Structures are given as structure tokens and as C-alpha cells.
Amino acid sequence: MPKQIRLNAFDMNCVGHIQHGMWTHPRDRAMDYTSLAYWQHLARTAERGLFDGIFLADIVGVYDVYKNGPETAIAGGVQIPVNDPMLLVPAMAAVTTHVGFGVTSNLTYEPPYLFARRASTLDHLTGGRFGWNIVTGYLDSAARGMGLPVQHDHDTRYELAEEYMQVVYKLWEGSWEDDAVRRDRAGGVYADPAKVHRVQHEGTHYRLDAIHLSEPSPQRTPVLYQAGSSARGREFAATHAECVFINGMDEANIRETVTDLRRRTAARGRDPRDLLVFLSRTTVVGRTAKEAREKYEEYHRHANVEAALAHFSSSSGIDFSRYEMDEPFRYEKTNAMNSAVDAITRQASTPWTKRRLIEQMGLGSRNAPIVGSGDEVAEALIRLVDETDIDGYNLSRTVSPESLEDFVALVVPALQERGAFKHGYEDGPLRQKLFGAPRLPASHPAAGYRPVTAVQRTAAE
Amino acid sequence: MPKQIRLNAFDMNCVGHIQHGMWTHPRDRAMDYTSLAYWQHLARTAERGLFDGIFLADIVGVYDVYKNGPETAIAGGVQIPVNDPMLLVPAMAAVTTHVGFGVTSNLTYEPPYLFARRASTLDHLTGGRFGWNIVTGYLDSAARGMGLPVQHDHDTRYELAEEYMQVVYKLWEGSWEDDAVRRDRAGGVYADPAKVHRVQHEGTHYRLDAIHLSEPSPQRTPVLYQAGSSARGREFAATHAECVFINGMDEANIRETVTDLRRRTAARGRDPRDLLVFLSRTTVVGRTAKEAREKYEEYHRHANVEAALAHFSSSSGIDFSRYEMDEPFRYEKTNAMNSAVDAITRQASTPWTKRRLIEQMGLGSRNAPIVGSGDEVAEALIRLVDETDIDGYNLSRTVSPESLEDFVALVVPALQERGAFKHGYEDGPLRQKLFGAPRLPASHPAAGYRPVTAVQRTAAE
Numbered sequence: 001m002p003k004q005i006r007l008n009a010f011d012m013n014c015v016g017h018i019q020h021g022m023w024t025h026p027r028d029r030a031m032d033y034t035s036l037a038y039w040q041h042l043a044r045t046a047e048r049g050l051f052d053g054i055f056l057a058d059i060v061g062v063y064d065v066y067k068n069g070p071e072t073a074i075a076g077g078v079q080i081p082v083n084d085p086m087l088l089v090p091a092m093a094a095v096t097t098h099v100g101f102g103v104t105s106n107l108t109y110e111p112p113y114l115f116a117r118r119a120s121t122l123d124h125l126t127g128g129r130f131g132w133n134i135v136t137g138y139l140d141s142a143a144r145g146m147g148l149p150v151q152h153d154h155d156t157r158y159e160l161a162e163e164y165m166q167v168v169y170k171l172w173e174g175s176w177e178d179d180a181v182r183r184d185r186a187g188g189v190y191a192d193p194a195k196v197h198r199v200q201h202e203g204t205h206y207r208l209d210a211i212h213l214s215e216p217s218p219q220r221t222p223v224l225y226q227a228g229s230s231a232r233g234r235e236f237a238a239t240h241a242e243c244v245f246i247n248g249m250d251e252a253n254i255r256e257t258v259t260d261l262r263r264r265t266a267a268r269g270r271d272p273r274d275l276l277v278f279l280s281r282t283t284v285v286g287r288t289a290k291e292a293r294e295k296y297e298e299y300h301r302h303a304n305v306e307a308a309l310a311h312f313s314s315s316s317g318i319d320f321s322r323y324e325m326d327e328p329f330r331y332e333k334t335n336a337m338n339s340a341v342d343a344i345t346r347q348a349s350t351p352w353t354k355r356r357l358i359e360q361m362g363l364g365s366r367n368a369p370i371v372g373s374g375d376e377v378a379e380a381l382i383r384l385v386d387e388t389d390i391d392g393y394n395l396s397r398t399v400s401p402e403s404l405e406d407f408v409a410l411v412v413p414a415l416q417e418r419g420a421f422k423h424g425y426e427d428g429p430l431r432q433k434l435f436g437a438p439r440l441p442a443s444h445p446a447a448g449y450r451p452v453t454a455v456q457r458t459a460a461e
Numbered sequence: 462m463p464k465q466i467r468l469n470a471f472d473m474n475c476v477g478h479i480q481h482g483m484w485t486h487p488r489d490r491a492m493d494y495t496s497l498a499y500w501q502h503l504a505r506t507a508e509r510g511l512f513d514g515i516f517l518a519d520i521v522g523v524y525d526v527y528k529n530g531p532e533t534a535i536a537g538g539v540q541i542p543v544n545d546p547m548l549l550v551p552a553m554a555a556v557t558t559h560v561g562f563g564v565t566s567n568l569t570y571e572p573p574y575l576f577a578r579r580a581s582t583l584d585h586l587t588g589g590r591f592g593w594n595i596v597t598g599y600l601d602s603a604a605r606g607m608g609l610p611v612q613h614d615h616d617t618r619y620e621l622a623e624e625y626m627q628v629v630y631k632l633w634e635g636s637w638e639d640d641a642v643r644r645d646r647a648g649g650v651y652a653d654p655a656k657v658h659r660v661q662h663e664g665t666h667y668r669l670d671a672i673h674l675s676e677p678s679p680q681r682t683p684v685l686y687q688a689g690s691s692a693r694g695r696e697f698a699a700t701h702a703e704c705v706f707i708n709g710m711d712e713a714n715i716r717e718t719v720t721d722l723r724r725r726t727a728a729r730g731r732d733p734r735d736l737l738v739f740l741s742r743t744t745v746v747g748r749t750a751k752e753a754r755e756k757y758e759e760y761h762r763h764a765n766v767e768a769a770l771a772h773f774s775s776s777s778g779i780d781f782s783r784y785e786m787d788e789p790f791r792y793e794k795t796n797a798m799n800s801a802v803d804a805i806t807r808q809a810s811t812p813w814t815k816r817r818l819i820e821q822m823g824l825g826s827r828n829a830p831i832v833g834s835g836d837e838v839a840e841a842l843i844r845l846v847d848e849t850d851i852d853g854y855n856l857s858r859t860v861s862p863e864s865l866e867d868f869v870a871l872v873v874p875a876l877q878e879r880g881a882f883k884h885g886y887e888d889g890p891l892r893q894k895l896f897g898a899p900r901l902p903a904s905h906p907a908a909g910y911r912p913v914t915a916v917q918r919t920a921a922e
Binding site for chain 2: 015016023025026031034062069071083086090093095110121122125141142144145185186193208209
């Protein structure tokens, strides 16, 4: 039986997310991103398609590397304006039962005491369907928004992230014992104070002495997502993450990344299958191959190449406006650079140029979509899973919500026919659906922060 | 014609808010506070009753002055556990059209760049129904949660708050011009970069150089609520607030407070009617006076006096557990003390003691409710408005949601019959409903941060 493919709808609380220019298509509704109805429709559609999750990206800051200013991003709606993603979750959760929500939040800018409460609140309100995509921030423009002169360097950010995780694990896992909440009306006792513990943390970057403000939520620690692809980022993922997002077009590269991630996870004493790897992809689907191709051509007329370059300039730290079409890219690693350029250049036998980048582009992003009938797309997705050992896909939108509706109508049944996709949801919280249990396993570092209960103490004596 | 009374349903994302112990009543549903359906029902009920807003309190920290520890608060569910209030708004907004949402957020702990985006996001998603209750924080336990050794002192907090307001006004009012967003599909221009301005702020407490992440929302600056009652707090309210919440049982005191607030507002060059004053009250209503009295007695059996003392100990900074029943309270002002004690002791001819405090208590809070038939309660509310010049009430819950349902069914029609309450909502955003226009008037300090547009520049030349 083929591997069961996991699916996330990848989106963002803004007009232009990954495929730039698609909002100019007459059928695109992304300009309704400020309306709750738009997001509720999306959530219902994803749940109808049995998607595991809706994954919401975020960026704090503006893309201003290209042409040394934010003008191209602002004109093209390239992730600016961008609203807070967390606030979409309660409205989407209210009209769904099963679909999960993975939300990006940048720990560099969120005090852990308050962030831990936000996450617990969402885990409560969604009935245990909340996930957190751990991001440490990479835009200088964001640092200036926060009143810092420049970003922390890459390694400092991960050092800070490691300590941050300790603090939030203590709050989520260690402050309230499982049976602390009594809800005893007759006795007038809501919670047993002896089972609610102060978290005391005196670290290099964080200091805290408080009880967690929220009582235990269904999952306690939300499902942890991460997308770091540098060596340091992969080590972080192997330590903490349950779901990892990766980019890449080259199958050998993808396979190597997955193998490396699973190896690192095992080296941390975790089951390598406790890490699900999601590959970023987009699709254009028609009832026939011809219809799909025509749809692609139609969409393509709305693609905004310059907007895509502006986006990728900030991801890579390279101002592509400074290059001639056939001039090979030169770059050195900077604070602002993530590994986006590494991914495309690592195994490049011919040098990367703007012409090559643009030729590779699909619908206003740096990667081309999979185009075909439902059967063709399903087979391509299954083949890529077989070849690379990924667990599923983060499917980004093109013309929205049409692209998700098309996928649900045409690809999901084709995946199901091939035995590669579930026919219904499992019960329980998101983590239970993904890994079979609502709480993190004992092999995860968060488990080390759970309180030693009186029962356990007695048993150990 | 009598003055039109404004009404907010006062609530909090926790089990026990103001009237402590009510959650132990068999019909109370406040233990469902982690469920979206509970809050959506509440929002629908408030809108059926034509309430102007749902006002959500918040506290970051735990009440630990009483008996020098948090045990009484934890056992009694005294605003602990307490979940994030902002995350309730999208779900409540999704099932309502008119009712506003005033949410408490403590500026001391929220970076202005991200907070401004959260507020704009909520103003977008609610269609302009968002209000912010500006709080500067007063619990030492919260400071420890944030990694600070003690709270800033009272005056430093207001100094910081003044600067914070400048920063968020610049972001909300000054970054995007009214016509910056073009949504031009044919031209491929989402927004005009020339009309999106960098906010540059170099102050004592905050530094920022960024464009606002969100495009202009219906109200831009959310409706501003505030509750400070010290002289410094009133000055802040007179400068910034559009809605002020006050406490107090003594009519002369209330009237004096209202007069003082309006005088200070006028002194700031604002129309004193641009400040609405809401008095905190609770009611117990029956179809008859007898039924109301019986309901009160029934509720009263569930009141938790010790929980109320624990709450008031943290509000006042006085550990009431250290006093004998008839021993007069002694206190000196501390960082942690707000003016709660001032309010009860200011005109006290006889000294305040624990006995007197408890005798004055109603349903587990320091103030007794108004008890009566719908007609009686309506008349009491109208009379208090006439006598004190307040504009309306912040009605806190007793047994929930029964107390709001009772009020809507029995008091609202009685207020309407007397011409003291509207029969339908006005159209438009919350500020339009309250003050007749969606944006802040030119007399408000936020207006000073609006960009000078090209048209205005030309006109001025």
C-alpha cells in the first residue's frame, strides 16, 4: 500500500503569498483577505478535502533588498500589507471540526510568557488543533520595526531559540499537573494550588518566575513546525520539530535533505518517523490535461516576475536588480540570508543567473507548478513521495480559492483511488491525527519539563 | 427625552471575573470559557440586546498579595487560569454584525510594531468593530513573568504609555495614506508606494523605523478605552480615551469623577462629549421583584468572599488576610496599588474594615448588584445616569450566560419603553455608532500624526 500523503494548505494573511501577481486574475479573491467569510470558506474547503492542516506563513517586516527599497513589494502586494495570522484561527476553527492550524510566529519578538498563553488559548479554542511554526526572524526591516539596529546573527538566533523553547516547554508542560484542574462546584475548588507550579527560569536571554496563565490544553505544547534548512536549522528541527517544511525542485536534493533530517532526528534519540517532512509545491489542475495547460497559460498571463524577484531578493539577501540577465550571481552569506540561495545553487553545475531564475519560474514564484489532470497531478505527487521519502506537501495557492477547490475536487479523489490518501479523519487533536497520541512522546525534549508528580515520586522511592 | 444609555457586556476569558464563586452555581456555564460556542452564544445574545460592545478584561499575572501567595486565587478561579482575550474576537465577530469588541491589552508587554498590527487585523476582520482598552500593568507577578524584577513605578508607566501612544498613532494614522491602496488588477498595482510612509520614531523608550504592516482598517486607530482613575490616569484618559470605565458605589463620588473627566477633556481641547463614561455595575433581574430577590439569594449562596478578598488584595496592595474583622485598614501607596482603595476610602467618614468590606459585598465582589424586576432595574439605571452624568454601564456577569440573557429579555425592553435605549443599531463601524464618524476627530491627538498629503500641501501653498 502506498504511503499516506499528508497535505497542508499553505497560505498567508495577505494578498500575494508565493505565486506573485495571481491576485490580478479576475477570479482571484485574495483581496478579500480582510474578511472572515473568505477564510471560513477556505477552512471549510480544506476540511472537505480532508487536509491535515492549514498552514499560515507570516513575515514581520517588508521586502526591501530589491532595488534597495520596499517599492516593488508594496506595488506588487508581495506579502505586504500583511495581517496577523493567529487571529484567523478562531474564526476558521468555529466552522470546522478536524482540520489543523499551523501558524507562524517569530519567537524573537514575542515574550515567551505571553506567547505561551496565546498558543494555549488557541489550542483550547480549537479543541487541540493548533500548531506553531517556529521562526527566528531574518529581515533587517523587521529588526528596525522592533527598535533593534540590526538582526541578531544566525547562530545567536538559534541559541536564543533553544532557550526560548526551554521556557515555553516549562510553561506548557511543567506548570500545571494533569489533574490540577478539579472544576469542583460543590467544594468550590476550581484548581488545586498544590498542583500548579511556578516556572523559574534564569537563563542567558530569558528570565521568568511565574505560573503558566492557561490551564492545560488538549495538546499542551502545540504541534511544532519548523522550516530551517541550514545545518543549524536542521539540528533545531531534529531536536524540536514534529513537522518540517522544505523547499526544492531537485529530487536528489530533496531526498538528501529528508535523509539528513531523519538521521539527525534519530541521533537525538527520537523516532525518525516522529518527524513529518512537507515539501512546498503548487499545482494547476484541470478536468483534462488540456484544460490544466490552458488554465496554466491563463494564470501565467497574470504572473509578476519582478514581484517574485523582489521576494527572492529578500529571501536570499541578493539584490537581483543589480544583475544583468546573464551575469552569474555572486554572494556572501550575511545575517539576512537564509538558505534559499544555497538550495538552488548547491548542486548547480551551470552558474545561476537572473535569466535562468526567471526561466525556472512558474506563476510568479521561483518554482514552477505541477500542471495536469487530477490523475496526472496525483501520480506526480505520489511519485515524488516514493522517490524522496517526504511525507506530504505544503500546497501554496495560485488563484484563490479556486486552486484549493480544484485540488479538492480533482486531485484528492485521484489520490484516494490510488490508496495514497485517507478517506476520513481520525478522531482527536491534531497531534493524535498525525502521530497517534495527543501529547509529545517521552523522547521529545519537552517531556523533560513535565513535573514529577507525587505518584511518580512515591513509585520511585 | 432621556439620555440614551450605552451598554457593554463586561467579561473576561476565564472562569471567575468579578463576582467570585458564581461558577459553582449549577446553571453557570463559565467553565466553558475554552469553547468557541460559549463565546459565540454570548456575542449573539449581546447583539440581540443591542449592546454597544462586549468588553473583555484581561490580567497578565496572578493575584498573590492575599496570604502572600496565589493559592486562594487558584483554588477560587479568581481570574486564573486566564486565556488571551483577543483570540475570542474573530469567532464572536463571525456570528454578529454590529456589536463592538473592546479588548484589554497591556502596552507594557506588547511591542508597538506587532501590537499595532494585531489591532489593525482585528479592526479589518470585524469590519471596524474593534476597541482597545489601554492598560499599563500593575502586578508584580506579571513583571516577574516578563523577566523584570519589579514593575515600573506608576509615573514611569504613564510616561512610557504616552510615548507608546505616539508610536501606534504614527503606525495607524500616519503610515498609509487614505488612497494608498489601489487594488488595480489591470495595472498590477496593489498599493502606491509613494503613499506608504516609513514611521520613524526615536524616543526615550521606543525606537522604530518601519512602515505599518497593515493597510488602513475601517477605523484606523481602534476605539480607545481606558480605566485609570488616579489623577495621572484621568489626565491620560482626557488626552487619549474615547470611553472610560469607572468604578464606584457612591453617587456623589461618581458624579465628581465624571465632572472631573469632562473638565479635563475640555481642557485638552476636546469636546467633553467625545468621552463616554461607563460605570461598572451588575444586576440580578427577575420577572418580578420577588423572583429577583429569590434569584439573588440563590446566587448569593455561591458567592466566595475569600476569593473576592484575594482579588481586592491585589487590586489594592493590601493583604486583607492580615487584618482582624474590625481593624481599620492601614496602607501606603505602592507600585502595585491602583486607586481601588482610594475609591472606597476617599470619603469614608468611618474607617474601612474587613467587616465593612464584606458587608458591602454582593455576589463575591466588593460591590453589591442592583436587584429587581426589569422595570425596577431599568429605572435604577436611568436614575443613576441622570444623577451622575455617566453615559452607560459596563455590566459584569453573575451566573453566565443567564445574567446577560435575563438582562436582554427583561431590562432592555424596559429601558426602551422609557426612551432610554435605542431600538436598533446605527450603521457603520463602532466609532461611527458611538460618535457619528468612523475616524478620530481632528481634536484628538492621533489626528496630528496623519500624513500631509499632496493635495493638502498644494492647498496650503
